[in-house]
Amino acid sequence: MQNENEILIKIALDTWCSRINQTNELISSLSDDQLNQEISPNRNRGIYVLGHLTAMHDNMLPLLGFGAPIFPSLKETFLVKADRTVADIPSAEELRQSWNNVNIQITKLFKQMSEETWFEKHTSVSDEDFITQPTRNKLSILISRTNHLSYHFGQLILLKEKEVHADA
Amino acid sequence: MQNENEILIKIALDTWCSRINQTNELISSLSDDQLNQEISPNRNRGIYVLGHLTAMHDNMLPLLGFGAPIFPSLKETFLVKADRTVADIPSAEELRQSWNNVNIQITKLFKQMSEETWFEKHTSVSDEDFITQPTRNKLSILISRTNHLSYHFGQLILLKEKEVHADA
Numbered sequence: 001m002q003n004e005n006e007i008l009i010k011i012a013l014d015t016w017c018s019r020i021n022q023t024n025e026l027i028s029s030l031s032d033d034q035l036n037q038e039i040s041p042n043r044n045r046g047i048y049v050l051g052h053l054t055a056m057h058d059n060m061l062p063l064l065g066f067g068a069p070i071f072p073s074l075k076e077t078f079l080v081k082a083d084r085t086v087a088d089i090p091s092a093e094e095l096r097q098s099w100n101n102v103n104i105q106i107t108k109l110f111k112q113m114s115e116e117t118w119f120e121k122h123t124s125v126s127d128e129d130f131i132t133q134p135t136r137n138k139l140s141i142l143i144s145r146t147n148h149l150s151y152h153f154g155q156l157i158l159l160k161e162k163e164v165h166a167d168a
Numbered sequence: 169m170q171n172e173n174e175i176l177i178k179i180a181l182d183t184w185c186s187r188i189n190q191t192n193e194l195i196s197s198l199s200d201d202q203l204n205q206e207i208s209p210n211r212n213r214g215i216y217v218l219g220h221l222t223a224m225h226d227n228m229l230p231l232l233g234f235g236a237p238i239f240p241s242l243k244e245t246f247l248v249k250a251d252r253t254v255a256d257i258p259s260a261e262e263l264r265q266s267w268n269n270v271n272i273q274i275t276k277l278f279k280q281m282s283e284e285t286w287f288e289k290h291t292s293v294s295d296e297d298f299i300t301q302p303t304r305n306k307l308s309i310l311i312s313r314t315n316h317l318s319y320h321f322g323q324l325i326l327l328k329e330k331e332v333h334a335d336a
Contacts, residue, residue, distance in 0.1 A: 004287055005176070007303055011307060011308045012311065015311055039326070040208040119172055135175055135182065137175070139176065143183055147318040148318070150318035150322070151321060154319035154321070
C-alpha cells in the first residue's frame with residue numbers, strides 16, 4: 001500500500017503519461033500534409049500547435065530546475081510569435097523529433113523525482129511568495145501542463161479525417 | 169501552513185475552478201447562433217459539446233457518491249448518441265442553465281469534502297480492485313474530468329470570432 005502523497009503523485013503522473021501517449025499516437029497517425037492544415041478555418045495550423053506544445057514542454061526543464069531547454073530557439077517562434085508571422089519554421093519532421101525528444105527526457109526526469117521534490121517550489125516563484133502560496137510547487141506545473149496539453153489535443157484531433165463523437 | 173495532502177487537493181480543486189470559470193466566461197461571450205455552429209467543418213456543434221460536458225459533469229454526482237444526476241435525460245443525447253442523430257435536443261438557453269446548475273452544485277459539494285473523502289474509491293470501482301488500484305479514488309475523477317473539460321474548452325474556443333495565438 002502506498003501512502004497518500006505517493007498515490008496523488010501517481011495519479012498526476014499517470015494522467016500526464018496517458019495524454020502524452022494519446023498525443024503521440026494521434027501525431028503518428030497524421031501525415032505532414034494534415035499537420036500543415038489549420039485546425040479550423042483561419043486558426044492555427046497543426047504544425048504550429050505541435051511546435052507550441054514542444055516549446056512549452058521544453059520550457060518545463062528550467063521551470064522545474066532541470067537546467068536549460070533542449071531546443072531554446074523554439075521559444076521565439078512558438079511561444080512569443082503567433083502562427084504565420086515567422087517565415088521559417090522547423091519542418092514537420094523536425095518538430096516530430098523535437099516533440100519526442102523533449103517528452104522522453106522530461107518524463108524520465110519526472111519518474112526519478114522523489115516525493116518531496118514535487119512539493120518544492122518551481123523556479124518562477126520567489127522564496128517569500130512560496131511561504132504564503134505553497135500550491136505553487138512543481139506538481140502544480142505538471143497538472144497545469146497536462147491540462148494545457150489536453151486543450152491542444154482537443155484541437156489537434158480535428159485534423160483527423162473524421163470525427164463521430166465528442167470524444168472521438 | 170497546510171499539510172501536503174491539503175496542498176495537493178487544493179491544486180486539483182483550483183485547477184477545476186479556474187477551468188470552469190474560463191469556460192463560463194467563454195460561453196457567456198458566445199451568442200446562441202455561435203453555439204449552434206460547428207467547432208470545425210463537419211465536426212460537433214458547440215451546443216452538442218456544451219451538452220456533452222454538462223452530462224459528463226452531472227454524471228460525476230453518482231460517480232462520487234453524491235446521489236442521482238440532476239438532468240438524467242442528457243445522458244442519452246450527449247453521452248450515448250452522436251451529434252445530429254437526435255432530433256430534439258435542449259435549446260442553447262436550457263443548456264446554459266443546466267451547465268451552470270450542475271457546476272454550482274458539484275463544486276459546492278467538492279468544497280465540503282474532507283481530505284479523507286478524496287482518497288475513497290469512486291463508485292465504478294469494486295472494493296477488491298481498489299485494494300490493488302488505490303489511484304482509482306475520487307481525486308482521480310476530479311483530475312480526469314478537469315482534463316476532459318480542457319480538451320473540449322480547446323474546441324469551444326474555436327467558436328469565437330478570431331484567434332490570434334495558440335492559447336488565445
